[in-house]
Amino acid sequence: MQRNLRYITRYASILILFLLFIAVVVSCQKEIKFAPEEQADHNVVLRFKPVVQYDSVEMKFDTVTYKNFFKEPFTVSAFKFYIHGIELINTDSNKTYPVGFKKYFLIDFADTNSLKLKLTVLPYKYNRIAFMLGVDSSDNVSGAQTGALDPAKGMFWEWKTGYVMAKLEGKSPVSSGPANVFQYHIGGFTQAESVIKRITLLFPFGESVDMQPGSTTEINITADAYDWFNSPHDIRITTHSGIMSTGALAQQVAENYSKMFTVVEIIND
Amino acid sequence: MTIRWTIRIVLFLILGTVCVHACKKSDHGGGAPTPLSFVIPSGFPDPAYTFATNPLTEQGFQLGRKLFYDGRLSRDGNFPCASCHQQFAAFATFDHNFSHGFNNQFTTRNAPPLFNVVWQKQTHWDGGILNLEVQPLAPLTAPNEMAEDINNVINKLSQDAGYKQLFKAAYGDETINSQRMLLALTQFVGSLVSADSKYDRVKKGMASFAQDEQMGYTIFQSKCTGCHAEPLFTDNSFRNTGLAADPTINDKGRMRITNNKADSLKFKVPSLRNLYVTFPYGHDGRFSSVNQALEHYNSGVQVSTTVDPLVKNGIPLSTNDKIYLQAFLRTLTDSTFIKNPRFAAPE
Numbered sequence: 001m002q003r004n005l006r007y008i009t010r011y012a013s014i015l016i017l018f019l020l021f022i023a024v025v026v027s028c029q030k031e032i033k034f035a036p037e038e039q040a041d042h043n044v045v046l047r048f049k050p051v052v053q054y055d056s057v058e059m060k061f062d063t064v065t066y067k068n069f070f071k072e073p074f075t076v077s078a079f080k081f082y083i084h085g086i087e088l089i090n091t092d093s094n095k096t097y098p099v100g101f102k103k104y105f106l107i108d109f110a111d112t113n114s115l116k117l118k119l120t121v122l123p124y125k126y127n128r129i130a131f132m133l134g135v136d137s138s139d140n141v142s143g144a145q146t147g148a149l150d151p152a153k154g155m156f157w158e159w160k161t162g163y164v165m166a167k168l169e170g171k172s173p174v175s176s177g178p179a180n181v182f183q184y185h186i187g188g189f190t191q192a193e194s195v196i197k198r199i200t201l202l203f204p205f206g207e208s209v210d211m212q213p214g215s216t217t218e219i220n221i222t223a224d225a226y227d228w229f230n231s232p233h234d235i236r237i238t239t240h241s242g243i244m245s246t247g248a249l250a251q252q253v254a255e256n257y258s259k260m261f262t263v264v265e266i267i268n269d
Numbered sequence: 270m271t272i273r274w275t276i277r278i279v280l281f282l283i284l285g286t287v288c289v290h291a292c293k294k295s296d297h298g299g300g301a302p303t304p305l306s307f308v309i310p311s312g313f314p315d316p317a318y319t320f321a322t323n324p325l326t327e328q329g330f331q332l333g334r335k336l337f338y339d340g341r342l343s344r345d346g347n348f349p350c351a352s353c354h355q356q357f358a359a360f361a362t363f364d365h366n367f368s369h370g371f372n373n374q375f376t377t378r379n380a381p382p383l384f385n386v387v388w389q390k391q392t393h394w395d396g397g398i399l400n401l402e403v404q405p406l407a408p409l410t411a412p413n414e415m416a417e418d419i420n421n422v423i424n425k426l427s428q429d430a431g432y433k434q435l436f437k438a439a440y441g442d443e444t445i446n447s448q449r450m451l452l453a454l455t456q457f458v459g460s461l462v463s464a465d466s467k468y469d470r471v472k473k474g475m476a477s478f479a480q481d482e483q484m485g486y487t488i489f490q491s492k493c494t495g496c497h498a499e500p501l502f503t504d505n506s507f508r509n510t511g512l513a514a515d516p517t518i519n520d521k522g523r524m525r526i527t528n529n530k531a532d533s534l535k536f537k538v539p540s541l542r543n544l545y546v547t548f549p550y551g552h553d554g555r556f557s558s559v560n561q562a563l564e565h566y567n568s569g570v571q572v573s574t575t576v577d578p579l580v581k582n583g584i585p586l587s588t589n590d591k592i593y594l595q596a597f598l599r600t601l602t603d604s605t606f607i608k609n610p611r612f613a614a615p616e
Contacts, residue, residue: 143322143402144451151406152419152447158406160526161399193528247528 040213041120044088044099046129047218048116050079050109053226055264061110062170069230072237074172074182076225080108081166081257082148082155085132088121089200090208096130097122104135104148106155107223127208129219133258134165134196137189162187162246165195166257168228177241184228184235186253188246195246195254201263209268218267227260228253302326302439307387310464312472312500316387318401318459323452325460328439331615333457335435336450338614341425342405343415344371350408350415350454351614353380357607359543360384360461366554371416377518379554381539382547384463384606388501394536394552396507397526402455419447426450461612463542464500467600472500478600485597488590495579496538502601507535508577511570515553522552533575542601559598563591 050059052066059066065073086099100119108114139149140162149156155164164185175182188195201221203209211217229235233252235243243249305325309316323329337354340346353368353376354360360383362368367375378394392398398407408414409422426432426445433443440449470476478486489497498504507523514520514534523532536552550556556565566584570576586594606612 141399143400144448144455146446146448150447151403151451152423156403156406158403158410159393160397161403245528 040123042123042211042213043216044119044121044211045216045218046086046117046119047220048107048109049220049222049264050076051222051224051226052076053224055222055224055262059109059225066226068226068228068237070234070236070238072172072174072229074170074237076168076170078110078167078169079223079225080106080110080155081133081223082106082135082163083131083133083199084136085130085198086117086119087130088124088126088211089128089130090124090126091128092208095124097124097126104139106148106153109223121211123211123213125208125210126203127206128200128202129221129263130198130200132196133199134254135163135189136196137191137194139163140189157187160246162189166254168225168257172237172241174236174238175241176238182237182241184240184243184253186243186250186257188250188254190246193246193251195250197254197258199258199261201261203263203266207266209266211268216269218265219263220265220267222262222264224260224262228257231256231259301441302328305330305460307460308462310462310469310500313464314388314501317390318387318455320387320456320459323402323455325456326439328435329453329456330460332435332439333453333455334612335432335615336454337457341429342409342417342422344417344421347371348415350405353408353414354383356609356612357546358382359463359546359603359607361547363546364548366549366557368414370414371412374413376411376413377520378552379549382543383458384461384543384603385501385540386461387459389505391505391537395523395526396537401459402451404458405451405454423447423450461606463603463606465605466542466603468597469500469603471600479596481593481596482600483597485593485595488586488594489597492584492586493541493594496577497541502541503538505538507532507537508579509534509536509573509575510566510580511572511576512551512553512555512565513571515555518553520553531575534573535575541598543603543607544598545602546607559595560591563594567591 051057052059059076059079062075062077065075067073082104084102084104087096088099089096099121100117105117106114135149139145144151149163151158155167156162157164164187166186168184170182171180172182173180177183186195209217229237233256235253235256240249243253303326305327307316307320307325336342337350340349340352342349348370353362355363357363362380366379367377368380370376381394386392386401389401390399392401392404393407398404406419409417410419423445432445436445436449437443439453467476471478496504496506496508509522512534521533523535524530526532544550544559548557548559550559550562556562563586566580567586568583570580570583572581
């Protein structure tokens with residue numbers, strides 16, 4: 001009996017030591033994931049391409065002269081905008097799944113590295129994509145930031161806190177600006193001046209795309225500079241060579257460009 | 270039995286020590302920065318900026334201090350933050366209505382003093398800046414101030430081995446980016462707390478007002494605290510005090526930010542602390558003496574649609590009132606603050 005008890009004590013103490021060891025080791029591994037992945041994610045690659053009026057022809061910076069709705073000739077020297085809150089949606093089931101949800105992306109057509117976003121999503125059948133165009137109001141006022149929202153990216157107003165959410169710059173002989181430049185810097189995050197838009201884009205032909213675990217879907221999206229100038233609001237370069245403050249005019253331009261995107265192609269492998 | 274248990278305990282302790290050390294992955298190389306606590310002076314409200322996401326450390330403060338006094342933050346190297354914000358002037362520009370910037374240019378507004386800024390919800394005369402951390406970007410990039418580009422500044426700092434060490438000491442590694450630069454500057458500027466004037470000592474029962482100071486204080490409380498509320502001596506609101514716009518500058522103040530006509534000619538109510546070392550006065554520095562500013566309220570208010578109701582009929586002040594008020598306002602000078610070696614240019 002005495003002997004049995006001693007054995008029990010000994011094994012119990014060894015067991016406790018072992019458990020403690022495991023506990024300590026596990027607690028050290030902060031990166032460890034207890035919850036297994038639901039299943040392999042599906043890879044989504046978003047590609048953005050700039051165009052002017054014709055989705056099939058890529059826009060060229062500086063060298064090619066385009067014409068807007070009012071037949072005003074212009075070249076483009078900068079074209080960029082912020083997106084975040086990307087979601088894939090299935091309208092039949094009304095299900096929405098976030099993709100890279102918290103992250104901001106600055107799509108800058110002068111920087112090819114920024115045009116391809118590699119993301120993952122829960123495997124499912126989807127028939128549209130949505131995202132926010134702009135920077136949420138709280139992120140405009142949350143101080144010094146880094147990554148896409150780094151003010152060194154040139155998309156932050158220094159004298160009046162807030163992000164430029166979309167920028168189109170270029171030259172036009174009809175511009176009254178210095179050296180014929182026109183510059184549209186569109187921002188505004190307060191309720192009264194908001195230019196933040198939620199963009200929803202149907203896949204080509206409204207088709208549902210079955211995104212399987214582990215495979216990849218490429219979604220090619222065009223952004224059309226032509227759309228900045230008209231419908232529903234007339235924005236003539238002759239009248240407006242510079243739009244650089246928040247307010248009604250900026251909101252009009254944002255309404256125009258909120259329809260500049262088209263999903264032109266989906267490659268599902 | 271005793272020996273067995275001793276061995277077990279020793280083994281357990283060794284194991285524990287090993288594991289605890291294994292957990293401290295980030296502590297290798299250089300000590301962690303030394304935390305500082307931000308002390309709210311007695312009687313002051315909770316600050317608007319709390320350092321919650323920018324933990325105050327000695328190393329962060331010292332880095333910010335070096336940046337504040339470094340001309341490399343400007344295009345030609347001549348205009349550090351401190352060129353317009355001089356400590357002996359409570360970090361305003363002494364004896365200048367407008368400060369000087371890059372290429373012999375003037376600014377268009379009187380440089381505000383920098384103290385107790387963490388109690389400001391918005392900074393600048395027009396309140397255009399909504400978070401203290403991003404304020405330095407405004408003077409840094411303004412063509413008539415420091416006239417620089419953020420990326421240029423980061424490049425210049427990155428070429429300096431000394432800065433690499435300072436950034437590492439403050440943040441754990443040598444990465445230099447705009448966020449770290451701005452957070453450090455905010456640690457320095459946010460630490461500029463002024464709350465040790467004679468007025469403060471009287472409030473704490475450590476001193477007492479002379480008779481004329483007390484009379485001035487009584488007048489002040491009845492006629493001035495509607496805007497210059499104690500203990501910060503500002504309510505941080507934006508008001509049109511009846512200053513006619515200068516036609517060469519045509520500064521509409523707050524309206525530039527809000528695009529709202531109702532905000533035309535409104536400017537932030539400045540604190541009156543350290544008043545006597547920050548002259549001249551007004552958003553464009555048009556008053557060269559406190560007496561002139563007081564006389565404006567007595568007789569000079571220009572009535573316009575947005576003029577503040579509290580001043581639209583003027584604030585009647587007799588000659589004696591003005592003398593007593595000035596005696597009181599002199600008690601707001603914090604000589605400890607303007608001489609504090611901790612806020613001076615680093616060696």
